[in-house]
Amino acid sequence: MLCMKPLLCKSFVAERGHADYMLGMSEVQTEAPLLPLLICPDPKLRKTARPVTEADRGEVDALIPSMFATMYKAPGIGLAAPQVGRSLRVVTIDLAPDNVPAPIALINPEIIAASDEEAVQQEGCLSVPEQYADVTRPARVKVRYLDEHWVKREIEAEGLLAACLQHEIDHLNGVLFVDHLTALKRNILLRKLAKAQKDQQARR
Numbered sequence: 001m002l003c004m005k006p007l008l009c010k011s012f013v014a015e016r017g018h019a020d021y022m023l024g025m026s027e028v029q030t031e032a033p034l035l036p037l038l039i040c041p042d043p044k045l046r047k048t049a050r051p052v053t054e055a056d057r058g059e060v061d062a063l064i065p066s067m068f069a070t071m072y073k074a075p076g077i078g079l080a081a082p083q084v085g086r087s088l089r090v091v092t093i094d095l096a097p098d099n100v101p102a103p104i105a106l107i108n109p110e111i112i113a114a115s116d117e118e119a120v121q122q123e124g125c126l127s128v129p130e131q132y133a134d135v136t137r138p139a140r141v142k143v144r145y146l147d148e149h150w151v152k153r154e155i156e157a158e159g160l161l162a163a164c165l166q167h168e169i170d171h172l173n174g175v176l177f178v179d180h181l182t183a184l185k186r187n188i189l190l191r192k193l194a195k196a197q198k199d200q201q202a203r204r
């Protein structure tokens with residue numbers, strides 16, 4: 001189920017040209033148990049996740065299918081282990097180009113090159129539900145990682161995939177997309193989130 005189709009992601013980027021974390025989901029059925037999603041301001045979202053080692057192999061091999069299941073169910077196009085309360089450097093992504101599943105699992109992902117040119121994408125986050133903002137980041141990145149078979153790989157990305165990779169790797173360092181906004185915009189967005197969460201609790 002976990003295959004690499006970065007080229008499909010690239011063509012998707014060219015067609016769509018913007019990020020919307022709630023659209024374009026594919027329904028991939030998986031038996032893996034769902035994990036609870038942590039919502040901002042949960043302090044666990046602010047911790048730096050530790051690198052995965054061989055000793056974590058069993059745990060990570062079980063975690064990845066559950067992260068995909070949780071991400072598809074949300075739905076979202078990217079998820080980092082700290083968002084499900086696991087302080088490990090593991091990320092799952094699926095941009096589902098043309099509604100075709102294209103899952104990418106990344107263990108210990110590292111940005112090894114980034115373009116000087118920047119690009120703006122609208123971003124959202126499963127840990128900052130229903131809040132969106134334009135975020136400026138390097139337009140292209142090269143990322144080195146281990147895939148779900150623990151094979152060393154590199155991926156070069158632009159557009160939505162580049163933004164998504166940077167967004168998820170930020171999570172591994174305790175950084176949220178709101179941190180890339182001005183203090184004024186961030187405060188407005190976080191106040192809206194707090195109010196929405198309060199209203200939701202009141203309705204329960």
Ligand SMILES: [Zn+2]
Nearest residue numbers: 124125126127
């Ligand atoms: Zn996020």
